Amino acid sequence: MQKIITLQTTKKQGLYDITGEIADLVKTSGVVTGIVSIYARGSTCSIMIQENWDESVQNDVICLLNKIVPHGVWEHDKQDNNGDSHLKSGIVGVSQTVPISDSRPGLSTWQNIFFCEFDGPRERREVVVTIIEDK
Amino acid sequence: MQKIITLQTTKKQGLYDITGEIADLVKTSGVVTGIVSIYARGSTCSIMIQENWDESVQNDVICLLNKIVPHGVWEHDKQDNNGDSHLKSGIVGVSQTVPISDSRPGLSTWQNIFFCEFDGPRERREVVVTIIEDK
């Protein structure tokens, strides 16, 4: 089964929790054991598995990436002024694969699935969710 | 086929080679061609494919991550004092997908599969291994 999740982002940068929507799709698929592939369709965003106790780690992720990849010093900035957004996307990566166990994403207690926006706000972002049964 | 590998970590930070256990599971599954998804169930650890000639690259990985992500300067530190462990996990990533070729993980000569501990020592860490046949 493959479905596209859409979301609107409201800030220049931020993490958005999409765990609930992924879990719903896994349940709907009927797959008990397998994998779910989560893919961000954009070159200025990412998917990250991260803690969701509160917003502190999410804020720290953006803070760290801004420190590693400063704004405004890249060759690509002459075109779109968003070179840093592309580089953050490339370092974190646009795809994550999560196991399916007992008809649910096999996350640990503190792991949630986040869409990372690095060049928002955007009216519509797309995440492709593909569910595969094991053999 | 899906199985959970468990391991004990003995240091605050370090890489642990799990290639042999993954290869055994691939052999047991009977899958000749496909993929094996390797997933770390924790938000302060990662999976990395890396060289295993000796321990030098493994030491360098920890050294680099400590340099990029210093300890003790994050918002999350007020809670658990392990903000850097979460950030290292997010940058490296908790999942890797390796091809299966001829009933074995399709690694190159120098590639091995490592569990990365960023917040140890831990009595029990879990890695979910899911094997999928191609079509």
Add this chain to the structure above:
Amino acid sequence: MQKIITLQTTKKQGLYDITGEIADLVKTSGVVTGIVSIYARGSTCSIMIQENWDESVQNDVICLLNKIVPHGVWEHDKQDNNGDSHLKSGIVGVSQTVPISDSRPGLSTWQNIFFCEFDGPRERREVVVTIIEDK
């Protein structure tokens, strides 16, 4: 279906667009919906999904990684003088999973699939492409 793409790299470091070859393999496989796993067989190279409008982002990727991971300061350099190449590979990662939609890689308009060379030039680099149908 599983196939190995080979390529020759001509520079010490650089990104090489392999989107066309991946798309051809997906079409040949006959799979309409699923995933394609792309895996670099080497511990001094990576796979990255990134923008391909022109070469600026590709140049920026190499520039950023050289800044984060300087050359010549690693324990592994005593052996091969390429510690930085291994570390760049580990940070970016050797595998990416892309959805297949309508018999094509489900990339967004500006996303292409790149092989990243961090220790070239090399006569022959191998990328394992595995195609899996969804259920």
